[in-house]
Amino acid sequence: MVNDLAQILVASNRGPVSYTTTGAGELEARRGGGGLVSGLSAIDSGEQSLWVCAALGDGDREAVRRGVGEPGVRMLDIDPAVHSAAYNGIANSVLWFVHHMLYQTPLEPVFDQEFRSQWDSYRAYNRAFAEALAEAAAPEAAVLVQDYHLALTPGMLRELRPDLRIGHFSHTPWAPPEYFGLLPDDIAGELLRGMLGADRLGFLTERWADAFTDCCDRVVGGTGRTETGVHGLGADADFLRERAHRPDVGTRLAELREAVGPDRRTVVRVDRTELSKNIVRGLLAYRELLETRPEWRERVVHIALAYPSRQDLAVYRDYTAEVSRLAAEINDTYGTPGWTPVVVHVKDDFARSLAAYRMADVALVNPIRDGMNLVAKEVPVVSDAGCALVLSREAGAHAELGEFAITVNPYDVTATADALHRALTMPPAERADRTKHLAAAATALPPRRWFLDQLEALRSL
Numbered sequence: 001m002v003n004d005l006a007q008i009l010v011a012s013n014r015g016p017v018s019y020t021t022t023g024a025g026e027l028e029a030r031r032g033g034g035g036l037v038s039g040l041s042a043i044d045s046g047e048q049s050l051w052v053c054a055a056l057g058d059g060d061r062e063a064v065r066r067g068v069g070e071p072g073v074r075m076l077d078i079d080p081a082v083h084s085a086a087y088n089g090i091a092n093s094v095l096w097f098v099h100h101m102l103y104q105t106p107l108e109p110v111f112d113q114e115f116r117s118q119w120d121s122y123r124a125y126n127r128a129f130a131e132a133l134a135e136a137a138a139p140e141a142a143v144l145v146q147d148y149h150l151a152l153t154p155g156m157l158r159e160l161r162p163d164l165r166i167g168h169f170s171h172t173p174w175a176p177p178e179y180f181g182l183l184p185d186d187i188a189g190e191l192l193r194g195m196l197g198a199d200r201l202g203f204l205t206e207r208w209a210d211a212f213t214d215c216c217d218r219v220v221g222g223t224g225r226t227e228t229g230v231h232g233l234g235a236d237a238d239f240l241r242e243r244a245h246r247p248d249v250g251t252r253l254a255e256l257r258e259a260v261g262p263d264r265r266t267v268v269r270v271d272r273t274e275l276s277k278n279i280v281r282g283l284l285a286y287r288e289l290l291e292t293r294p295e296w297r298e299r300v301v302h303i304a305l306a307y308p309s310r311q312d313l314a315v316y317r318d319y320t321a322e323v324s325r326l327a328a329e330i331n332d333t334y335g336t337p338g339w340t341p342v343v344v345h346v347k348d349d350f351a352r353s354l355a356a357y358r359m360a361d362v363a364l365v366n367p368i369r370d371g372m373n374l375v376a377k378e379v380p381v382v383s384d385a386g387c388a389l390v391l392s393r394e395a396g397a398h399a400e401l402g403e404f405a406i407t408v409n410p411y412d413v414t415a416t417a418d419a420l421h422r423a424l425t426m427p428p429a430e431r432a433d434r435t436k437h438l439a440a441a442a443t444a445l446p447p448r449r450w451f452l453d454q455l456e457a458l459r460s461l
């Protein structure tokens, strides 16, 4: 049935929709946003597209079993043990740690038999995607494979379907060769060769693309026939501005204003609670601000929206606990009856994130390393009165926004405290001017453009 084959395919671990089963046994669908969703919405309606993703929980698996789904989405029901070893074991415990340089190297990493067996699962998981894509793709279709979960899929797919145009996009940083070299040599080679099975590899910044090329030079003697390209993903201004003024955001705004209290400045951060985001050092910097500049006590509130992520893994759970512990300690030490220095929310709530963006005087974005960081781009677009951005030089977004932000070394807590002070005391005219430039730079490459550019580049090879 040639007509059912897709001309444009996207593959990613997490898909655009997820299912939960209600008490009554009904399936409830939840649709996500993000760059790929708006990107796909921009393609010509005459072209058939398919998004291949993994079933991630019991609800998703039940949906697959019942044959429930969205048009244009195919969920793969991969054996839960295989998926867990690939996703938790390799993707989020090894590859995420390598690319974000998160290991505490005296004790980690340890590449032993357990790792090797997880790597077998990672291969099987990548192969499941390659097979599904090979089956569903029209002749010479364009396939856009996403991220470190699926580094081997391009090579596997190329073997099955040499006619396809295969792209791969990395949403993370890429490790420099000295750090990438922590991986066992055979695995490092397999990983790079897997990616080089693509015709074209996309990265968020020059820095990550260069690091990838350096790794290839060192490990496999170059990138061969594969092209690399840089596509910096920007914020979706129209969507954000409209969404940020809906009634549910208004409700959240009122709640947050109540928690902050009158006539106080706000320092806002919004992250998945995840080790690369550096939330703990952000709190230490805020504590140092209150300690060394007591004039800020009672006059500022830190709104920290820290949404738990990857809680199957102890290291992420421990980090989440440390964030809560430290926030509580700061509140115990400095709080007064009418003033809570840190307001923390951990329940993922997009309307609340937008409300926090709107009331931000200062946005704190201080990751250890980050592929891009869209929060840095979204806050200036949405903030009601303009906001100063304190931005890590290790975030991909720094390449585009650094000129108008206050730059910090993410490890330097004292410098971050100083940067917060500077941001809080920035004259209103300067703040307004910087916000204008930040918003312009942040929206220069909207998600639709980002997606279509990649598609066009892949097809014109």
Ligand code: G6P
Binding pocket: 014, 147, 171, 172, 309, 310
């Ligand atoms: C990063 C990755 C994405 C991933 C997201 C959320 O941005 O690059 O591929 O979807 O984190 O992580 P999760 O593990 O919850 O999918």
